[in-house]
Amino acid sequence: MCTAVKTAILGGGLSGLTLAHILAGRGEDVLVLEAEEAIGGLCRSRTGDGFCFDTGGSHIIFSRDSEVLGFMLSVLGENRAERKRNTKIFYKDRFVKYPFENGLSGLPREDLYLCLSEYIKTLIAAEKGELPPVVSFRDWIYTTFGAGIAECYLMPYNRKIWNYPPEQMSAHWVEGRVPRPPVEDIIRSAIGIETEGYTHQAVFSYPLHGGIEALVRAIAEPVMDRVTCGFGASRIRRTPGGWEITDGTRTVRAGKLISTIPLQNLLPALDGVPAAVREALGALRYNSVCSVFIGVRGEVPPISWLYVPMPETGLFNRVSFPSNFSTAVAPEGCSSVLAEITYNDGDPVTGMKDDEIIGHVISSLESMGLIRKDAVVSSGIARHRFAYVVYDLDYLKNIRTVRDYCREIGIDLVGRFAQFEYLNMDGCIRSVMDYTGWRP
Ligand SMILES: Cc1cc2nc3c(=O)[nH]c(=O)nc-3n(C[C@H](O)[C@H](O)[C@H](O)COP(=O)(O)OP(=O)(O)OC[C@H]3O[C@@H](n4cnc5c(N)ncnc54)[C@H](O)[C@@H]3O)c2cc1C
Numbered sequence: 001m002c003t004a005v006k007t008a009i010l011g012g013g014l015s016g017l018t019l020a021h022i023l024a025g026r027g028e029d030v031l032v033l034e035a036e037e038a039i040g041g042l043c044r045s046r047t048g049d050g051f052c053f054d055t056g057g058s059h060i061i062f063s064r065d066s067e068v069l070g071f072m073l074s075v076l077g078e079n080r081a082e083r084k085r086n087t088k089i090f091y092k093d094r095f096v097k098y099p100f101e102n103g104l105s106g107l108p109r110e111d112l113y114l115c116l117s118e119y120i121k122t123l124i125a126a127e128k129g130e131l132p133p134v135v136s137f138r139d140w141i142y143t144t145f146g147a148g149i150a151e152c153y154l155m156p157y158n159r160k161i162w163n164y165p166p167e168q169m170s171a172h173w174v175e176g177r178v179p180r181p182p183v184e185d186i187i188r189s190a191i192g193i194e195t196e197g198y199t200h201q202a203v204f205s206y207p208l209h210g211g212i213e214a215l216v217r218a219i220a221e222p223v224m225d226r227v228t229c230g231f232g233a234s235r236i237r238r239t240p241g242g243w244e245i246t247d248g249t250r251t252v253r254a255g256k257l258i259s260t261i262p263l264q265n266l267l268p269a270l271d272g273v274p275a276a277v278r279e280a281l282g283a284l285r286y287n288s289v290c291s292v293f294i295g296v297r298g299e300v301p302p303i304s305w306l307y308v309p310m311p312e313t314g315l316f317n318r319v320s321f322p323s324n325f326s327t328a329v330a331p332e333g334c335s336s337v338l339a340e341i342t343y344n345d346g347d348p349v350t351g352m353k354d355d356e357i358i359g360h361v362i363s364s365l366e367s368m369g370l371i372r373k374d375a376v377v378s379s380g381i382a383r384h385r386f387a388y389v390v391y392d393l394d395y396l397k398n399i400r401t402v403r404d405y406c407r408e409i410g411i412d413l414v415g416r417f418a419q420f421e422y423l424n425m426d427g428c429i430r431s432v433m434d435y436t437g438w439r440p
Pocket residue numbers: 010011012013014015016033034035036039040041042043056057058059060061062231232233234260261262265266289340386387388414415416417418423424425426428
């Protein structure tokens with residue numbers, strides 16, 4: 001079989017489908033090629049036993065980009081609920097308000113003293129120009145928050161989620177992503193006056209029905225006839241007229257090629273990639289996520305999600321409560337819990353059977369006082385290999401090499417693992433809007 005199109009889009013996740021939505025809306029001849037049997041990528045959702053869970057970890061809709069937020073909300077139409085964030089950090093058996101520095105009064109007094117005094121020392125050092133230069137993410141944490149907040153929360157949490165030492169991570173990406181609160185907020189929160197941090201996420205939306213996949217489905221709806229699922233691009237060749245893409249049995253010819261698939265899948269499909277580019281690609285770091293789904297009879301605490309920094313509490317870095325986002329994602333009288341474990345090949349979790357991981361999560365959640373084992377009525381697990389881009393110290397050098405090469409050969413890169421950037425859904429849609437020049 002051979003199909004010819006003007007533009008082929010590799011990948012049917014949020015980025016590829018938003019691209020198709022916009023380009024087809026302009027009358028362009030596009031075809032989306034998706035390796036899996038279903039669309040959605042990291043934004044897939046799975047329904048079973050009456051529960052609906054997001055397979056790529058718990059997702060919410062938020063953005064400080066009003067144009068993008070408006071687009072996401074308008075495609076969902078009536079199918080959405082708005083919620084006020086109630087997020088906590090599990091710290092020494094307490095539920096401390098998030099962000100941590102806005103919840104200091106919830107700490108044991110000795111820890112509160114440590115966090116506050118180290119923060120003040122850091123401010124004084126900054127005033128005197130005595131802070132060391134910031135090279136790594138670890139440096140940024142210590143010079144922004146002081147050793148107390150760093151050691152009580154930020155270092156253990158970031159070690160867990162990135163599965164990589166913060167001292168070996170770059171600091172270039174941090175501003176705007178890791179909340180940096182005003183001094184007044186830290187002092188107010190330490191003496192028990194309510195403050196709110198990271199405010200553009202304080203209210204968020206979530207689909208009423210269908211989990212986060214409902215958002216992708218709503219975007220894809222007008223272009224579903226232009227999506228071919230089960231087509232894993234395994235060989236990509238330049239031809240005089242453009243590109244030839246094959247999955248081993250079928251071939252698609254396209255004048256233009258846009259890739260939203262991970263670079264780690266794209267480059268091996270190309271012939272003649274120079275050794276220096278392959279080396280740079282091989283050095284780019286990412287991690288995987290294992291999502292564990294637990295359905296319980298009865299209620300769960302009224303928390304949106306919970307950060308879990310300490311390794312001894314459990315393997316997971318975050319626990320979310322999707323039925324608090326929309327009651328329709330759990331059967332009547334039931335609630336849902338989703339735990340996320342980030343990992344890399346060879347980590348202990350890769351050697352554990354699904355039942356072992358689920359058992360570990362249920363026991364840990366019970367020890368934390370979140371659920372009762374005898375109330376569990378459903379469980380499941382999903383894994384995504386490409387979950388988080390990890391910004392190591394060589395990231396900027398390596399990504400430039402790979403991107404320059406793709407530009408040289410004429411493949412456009414759009415999306416989280418194609419650009420190899422820590423893009424949330426809003427960042428992916430912003431990239432698509434900027435790439436296409438489209439405005440809603
Ligand atoms: C744990 C976690 C929680 C998150 N929470 C949020 C949140 O709350 N809010 C938010 O805004 N964002 C969140 N995100 C980010 C969000 O999931 C991503 O920004 C978004 O889904 C990326 O979409 P994408 O299309 O760029 O990539 P992907 O979803 O990775 O899509 C790429 C697609 O390419 C396909 N593919 C791969 N190889 C091939 C091949 N060879 N041929 C054809 N197809 C191929 C894949 O199957 C996939 O469908 C979260 C991410 C994670 C990991």
